[in-house]
Amino acid sequence: MxxxxxxxxxxxxxxxxxxxxxQDYINLxxxxxxxxxxxxxxxxxxxxNLKELSSDVNIPIPLSAKKTFLTGFLYExxxxxxxxxxxxxxxxxxxxxxxxxxxxxxxxxxTYMVLPKFSSDLxxxxxxxxxxxxxxxxxxxxxxxxxxxxxxxxNSDKFGPFVTPLIGIYYRKxxxxxxxxxxxxxxxxxxxxxxxxxxLRFDGAIRSFNLNSSFEGxxxxxxxxxxxxxxxxxxxxxxxxxxxxxGSSIGRNYxxxxxxxxxxxxxxxxxxxxxxxxxxxxxxxxxxxxxxxxYQLNLRNK
Numbered sequence: 001m002x003x004x005x006x007x008x009x010x011x012x013x014x015x016x017x018x019x020x021x022x023q024d025y026i027n028l029x030x031x032x033x034x035x036x037x038x039x040x041x042x043x044x045x046x047x048x049n050l051k052e053l054s055s056d057v058n059i060p061i062p063l064s065a066k067k068t069f070l071t072g073f074l075y076e077x078x079x080x081x082x083x084x085x086x087x088x089x090x091x092x093x094x095x096x097x098x099x100x101x102x103x104x105x106x107x108x109x110x111t112y113m114v115l116p117k118f119s120s121d122l123x124x125x126x127x128x129x130x131x132x133x134x135x136x137x138x139x140x141x142x143x144x145x146x147x148x149x150x151x152x153x154x155n156s157d158k159f160g161p162f163v164t165p166l167i168g169i170y171y172r173k174x175x176x177x178x179x180x181x182x183x184x185x186x187x188x189x190x191x192x193x194x195x196x197x198x199x200l201r202f203d204g205a206i207r208s209f210n211l212n213s214s215f216e217g218x219x220x221x222x223x224x225x226x227x228x229x230x231x232x233x234x235x236x237x238x239x240x241x242x243x244x245x246x247g248s249s250i251g252r253n254y255x256x257x258x259x260x261x262x263x264x265x266x267x268x269x270x271x272x273x274x275x276x277x278x279x280x281x282x283x284x285x286x287x288x289x290x291x292x293x294x295y296q297l298n299l300r301n302k
Contacts, residue, residue: 026296028059029295030295032055036289038286049079059071074097075092076092083215094117094119097115110138116133132155133154149170152165157266160263177190195235196234199232202228220258225255228249239297241293242292255278
């Protein structure tokens with residue numbers, strides 16, 4: 001009984017976030033594990049397995065009817081070989097989220113975020129491991145189950161400044177739901193029962209990691225480019241969702257460059273300038289299997 005009362009209070013507290021997130025639930029925490037095996041290097045000598053563990057936590061704190069303080073963190077752990085027959089290394093991301101959502105009217109709001117992070121093998125901690133990002137995302141509400149959004153993302157990557165325009169929609173009709181923020185993610189799903197849904201998902205990411213090791217005497221970093229297309233089955237268990245994904249990577253690469261080898265600017269998938277020399281070789285795209293635990297606060301009918 002006491003637990004139920006706590007849930008009711010929390011639900012009432014977070015009810016304004018139907019507006020903020022454009023849906024009647026909040027993704028508060030996500031834990032996922034992704035594995036892709038037997039990815040062959042381009043020259044045909046050697047292969048690598050790829051294992052990814054990530055956790056993502058979001059904490060919205062209402063300050064007033066129009067302002068919400070946003071915070072949270074993202075942690076990623078990626079294990080792979082960058083060179084054939086080399087030792088496996090671990091790439092880490094430790095990302096803090098700090099921001100604000102401001103509601104302007106019944107139809108418009110904007111979210112600002114500052115995203116400082118350490119992104120490297122974390123053999124040691126230093127200024128070369130640090131990056132700073134920022135996000136601005138505007139949202140226009142058309143009706144309860146339909147909104148569109150647009151904005152911009154920036155990050156001080158190791159390969160140079162990275163800027164991505166963002167555009168997306170959220171739409172739900174009956175048992176069908178679509179949620180897109182391109183070019184980062186797109187999700188379409190169908191609820192086949194009260195607790196179950198099936199869907200298709202796309203995830204795209206460009207990131208960089210400092211390496212505290214050298215290749216043939218050259219200090220280096222990793223530029224990661226990854227697009228994943230998958231189908232999934234999701235089952236809700238009292239707010240905790242278990243999701244199984246099966247899919248394939250598209251144009252995946254983990255390329256190493258000398259630290260001084262940068263481009264002038266990257267806008268989404270377009271580079272202004274060119275890299276001098278890639279130090280390693282690419283490995284093949286491949287299938288992946290991903291398991292996710294997702295904790296959601298359901299606001300429907302609260």
